[in-house]
Amino acid sequence: MAATVGVAGSAMTRFGRQPDRGVAGSAMTRFGRQPDRGVADLAIDAARAAMADAGIAAEDVDALYLGTFLGRSLQGQGVLASVVAQRLGLGPVATTVVEGACASGGIALRHGMLACRAGAADVVLCVGVDRMTNASSGEITQGLAEAFEAGVDRELGLTFPGFFGLVASAHTARFGTSRDQLSAVSVKNRDHGSGNPDALFSTPVELAAVNEARPIADPLRLLDCSAIADGAAAAVVVRDRAAAPRPDRCVSLLACEQGSGPAAAAAVEDLCSFGATTVAMRAACRAAQIKPADVDVVELHDCFTIAEIIDSEDLAILPHGEAAAAIEAGATRLGGEAATVNPSGGLLSRGHPVGATGLAQVHELVAQLRGEARNQVPGTRVALAHNLGGSGATASVTVLAA
Amino acid sequence: MAATVGVAGSAMTRFGRQPDRGVAGSAMTRFGRQPDRGVADLAIDAARAAMADAGIAAEDVDALYLGTFLGRSLQGQGVLASVVAQRLGLGPVATTVVEGACASGGIALRHGMLACRAGAADVVLCVGVDRMTNASSGEITQGLAEAFEAGVDRELGLTFPGFFGLVASAHTARFGTSRDQLSAVSVKNRDHGSGNPDALFSTPVELAAVNEARPIADPLRLLDCSAIADGAAAAVVVRDRAAAPRPDRCVSLLACEQGSGPAAAAAVEDLCSFGATTVAMRAACRAAQIKPADVDVVELHDCFTIAEIIDSEDLAILPHGEAAAAIEAGATRLGGEAATVNPSGGLLSRGHPVGATGLAQVHELVAQLRGEARNQVPGTRVALAHNLGGSGATASVTVLAA
Numbered sequence: 001m002a003a004t005v006g007v008a009g010s011a012m013t014r015f016g017r018q019p020d021r022g023v024a025g026s027a028m029t030r031f032g033r034q035p036d037r038g039v040a041d042l043a044i045d046a047a048r049a050a051m052a053d054a055g056i057a058a059e060d061v062d063a064l065y066l067g068t069f070l071g072r073s074l075q076g077q078g079v080l081a082s083v084v085a086q087r088l089g090l091g092p093v094a095t096t097v098v099e100g101a102c103a104s105g106g107i108a109l110r111h112g113m114l115a116c117r118a119g120a121a122d123v124v125l126c127v128g129v130d131r132m133t134n135a136s137s138g139e140i141t142q143g144l145a146e147a148f149e150a151g152v153d154r155e156l157g158l159t160f161p162g163f164f165g166l167v168a169s170a171h172t173a174r175f176g177t178s179r180d181q182l183s184a185v186s187v188k189n190r191d192h193g194s195g196n197p198d199a200l201f202s203t204p205v206e207l208a209a210v211n212e213a214r215p216i217a218d219p220l221r222l223l224d225c226s227a228i229a230d231g232a233a234a235a236v237v238v239r240d241r242a243a244a245p246r247p248d249r250c251v252s253l254l255a256c257e258q259g260s261g262p263a264a265a266a267a268v269e270d271l272c273s274f275g276a277t278t279v280a281m282r283a284a285c286r287a288a289q290i291k292p293a294d295v296d297v298v299e300l301h302d303c304f305t306i307a308e309i310i311d312s313e314d315l316a317i318l319p320h321g322e323a324a325a326a327i328e329a330g331a332t333r334l335g336g337e338a339a340t341v342n343p344s345g346g347l348l349s350r351g352h353p354v355g356a357t358g359l360a361q362v363h364e365l366v367a368q369l370r371g372e373a374r375n376q377v378p379g380t381r382v383a384l385a386h387n388l389g390g391s392g393a394t395a396s397v398t399v400l401a402a
Numbered sequence: 403m404a405a406t407v408g409v410a411g412s413a414m415t416r417f418g419r420q421p422d423r424g425v426a427g428s429a430m431t432r433f434g435r436q437p438d439r440g441v442a443d444l445a446i447d448a449a450r451a452a453m454a455d456a457g458i459a460a461e462d463v464d465a466l467y468l469g470t471f472l473g474r475s476l477q478g479q480g481v482l483a484s485v486v487a488q489r490l491g492l493g494p495v496a497t498t499v500v501e502g503a504c505a506s507g508g509i510a511l512r513h514g515m516l517a518c519r520a521g522a523a524d525v526v527l528c529v530g531v532d533r534m535t536n537a538s539s540g541e542i543t544q545g546l547a548e549a550f551e552a553g554v555d556r557e558l559g560l561t562f563p564g565f566f567g568l569v570a571s572a573h574t575a576r577f578g579t580s581r582d583q584l585s586a587v588s589v590k591n592r593d594h595g596s597g598n599p600d601a602l603f604s605t606p607v608e609l610a611a612v613n614e615a616r617p618i619a620d621p622l623r624l625l626d627c628s629a630i631a632d633g634a635a636a637a638v639v640v641r642d643r644a645a646a647p648r649p650d651r652c653v654s655l656l657a658c659e660q661g662s663g664p665a666a667a668a669a670v671e672d673l674c675s676f677g678a679t680t681v682a683m684r685a686a687c688r689a690a691q692i693k694p695a696d697v698d699v700v701e702l703h704d705c706f707t708i709a710e711i712i713d714s715e716d717l718a719i720l721p722h723g724e725a726a727a728a729i730e731a732g733a734t735r736l737g738g739e740a741a742t743v744n745p746s747g748g749l750l751s752r753g754h755p756v757g758a759t760g761l762a763q764v765h766e767l768v769a770q771l772r773g774e775a776r777n778q779v780p781g782t783r784v785a786l787a788h789n790l791g792g793s794g795a796t797a798s799v800t801v802l803a804a
Contacts, residue, residue, distance in 0.1 A: 038552065038553070040551075069480060072475055072548065073475075075552070076475075076544075076548050076552065077548060077551070078471060078503050078549045078792070079549050079791060079792050079795040079796060081502070081662075082502070082665050082792070082796050083551045083665045086551075086664055086665065086669065092677050093661075093662060094659070094660035094661065094662065095662040096500055096502060096509055096513075097500065097501040097502065098498055098500055098501075099480065099481070099501065100483070100497070100499065101480050107498055111513070111516075114516055114520040117519075117520035117521065118515075118516040118517075118520040119519065120516055146478050146479060146480035147480045149442070149479070149481075149488075150440065150442075150477070257496070258465075258496035258497070258498070259496065260483075260484045260487055260488070260495060260496065260497040261484070262488055263484050263488065275494050276494055279494040390480070390481050393484035393497075394483075394484050
């Protein structure tokens with residue numbers, strides 16, 4: 001595996017040999033209720049910390065990408081990338097807001113990578129942010145439902161918990177996925193997230209508590225669902241890893257790929273798989289010159305317990321149709337037989353300020369690749385982040401390496 | 403000039419010689435009131451027409467960028483790039499919504515170019531869209547004001563007509579810009595736009611009518627202001643112009659650059675110039691290896707008459723402090739001494755469905771470079787589009803060549 005990664009590390013492109021791109025630094029704010037921080041404040045907090053981690057000054061930054069999903073609907077702030085760049089003192093650099101529902105953070109990272117690969121930037125600041133807890137639950141539900149195509153299911157009252165309830169029912173019908181297996185995801189991730197100071201929920205939960213939690217959208221219960229939060233995360237992407245101020249602390253950015261799919265539940269052909277994920281994963285493996293089995297640690301999009309089961313299969317981290325049982329048996333726990341999944345605690349522990357999630361995943365993986373993670377996976381060489389938007393309308397898969 | 407462009411046409415990058423990128427096709431919907439077309443419908447109408455113009459089939463498209471500013475605030479539609487890609491039958495390609503207020507369309511084009519330059523795509527569909535006329539004037543004013551930074555001027559009631567009124571007052575105070583000079587911009591552009599079947603306003607206006615129009619935000623009057631509309635525009639960007647299905651109809655995309663600046667009027671240092679424009683213009687000239695004097699035809703962001711005066715100076719199409727007099731003297735009219743500015747009629751004629759404007763500009767320039775424009779500028783070799791967002795929070799400058 002090390003040899004494979006070595007090759008990928010200075011990959012040939014169709015335009016010739018390029019330098020090894022990297023993530024030079026990363027950071028996240030605490031995820032939770034932060035009533036005193038506006039959406040721009042949160043973004044700036046994460047951005048400053050990521051720049052400090054990278055050893056990058058404001059004048060070194062060539063471009064800023066900012067991913068947010070609810071910055072408009074809940075905060076009424078357009079051109080947020082420019083607002084943040086101005087307040088950071090970046091000067092008149094290229095600033096772009098990108099949106100792909102809950103995958104907005106992963107998409108921001110992808111565009112940092114593309115700008116470097118295109119030769120348009122040497123250093124790109126990528127930020128993901130959302131502020132949610134100042135809104136009413138009705139506003140939040142409606143804001144999130146904007147990730148569904150208008151005029152189709154959402155006018156019938158479908159919400160995201162409702163959609164993932166349908167997904168869980170379909171998975172149970174096809175594969176016999178049990179209540180205990182769904183709950184096992186929550187138990188594992190809350191266990192991994194125990195003591196995580198950045199997480200909304202930093203205490204473990206018992207299987208019985210998940211099984212008996214308040215029903216939300218059958219068969220999903222409260223502890224099957226990630227929670228809204230305020231928060232931001234950021235990463236500094238560099239065109240040339242060797243030229244980073246702290247090259248030893250800079251990890252390789254081997255690939256960051258995107259796929260897309262239907263934004264209406266009625267149009268999803270197979271409720272047990274997200275095509276956007278499988279397409280992005282295939283492209284990421286090709287670009288990074290890795291196989292799924294090469295991956296040591298994964299942060300994936302467990303917005304609901306059932307999503308982790310399906311994501312694990314779509315990413316080929318666990319065999320198709322066998323993920324629920326494997327997770328229940330502990331395969332993806334820290335120290336398990338397969339790649340460790342969501343050592344940070346995932347969305348289920350961390351909370352899900354939607355636009356921030358993709359870059360919070362990257363922040364955990366940077367720590368893993370530096371060997372400095374709270375729940376360190378020993379000998380981590382290859383790490384993968386997976387960020388899903390809406391009903392599989394979009395997804396990103398990022399491959400990082402030591 | 404031709405020799406300069408010839409060199410730029412196969413520019414060296416820091417990674418070696420790249421193929422000549424191009425815009426293979428373009429299109430726009432009629433701009434105006436289109437109550438029967440939703441925001442996705444409009445985007446699809448323009449996208450299909452641009453693909454047909456390029457001779458590109460759905461299965462040839464590798465990625466879609468969609469620029470919109472009000473798709474969330476007025477239409478409540480997230481992941482619009484995925485919605486449009488699905489309905490166009492593009493398959494699971496990378497889909498991204500980009501936002502930079504009224505420059506969202508130009509930013510979409512830039513990311514089509516970057517994806518090609520990064521080797522991530524051979525063919526990218528770039529779409530700009532906004533639907534506005536189904537909202538109340540209060541909703542529209544509030545939606546547009548989201549391009550101001552929250553917590554600064556907008557809570558004091560500043561609107562965009564108000565901001566550009568301040569800009570016009572400052573320009574008048576510094577340069578003596580007269581009422582007739584402001585009006586001359588409107589007269590020229592409405593004259594250029596006369597008979598434009600895609601434009602909201604396709605009739606000329608007299609100087610006296612502009613001078614005496616209803617006051618909006620002193621000194622600006624009704625005919626100083628571009629009007630809201632529903633509409634979309636699209637362009638197909640290709641990595642290798644020579645490989646386009648219709649290479650003879652494919653124009654060269656020499657550069658598409660971005661700059662940024664303050665999103666609060668209080669933070670704008672000089673109300674008579676937009677730093678985002680000057681930065682983007684310098685970068686675009688460098689990337690395209692042209693000088694401002696090489697430009698034959700310009701579509702620039704005349705959201706208000708005063709904006710055209712300032713843009714002409716920021717882009718160095720006319721000398722600093724002399725644009726108002728030069729425009730009044732007819733320098734930028736069709737057949738004038740300088741580059742022709744806004745032969746389409748500009749935003750003042752066409753209407754301004756904000757996210758669509760940047761790509762509608764490109765659509766006019768593609769026609770000019772093909773020698774097929776309604777108001778053809780004879781012998782056009784180099785064409786420039788300028789798209790401005792908010793109070794100069796962001797801007798893009800695109801250079802195309804025959």
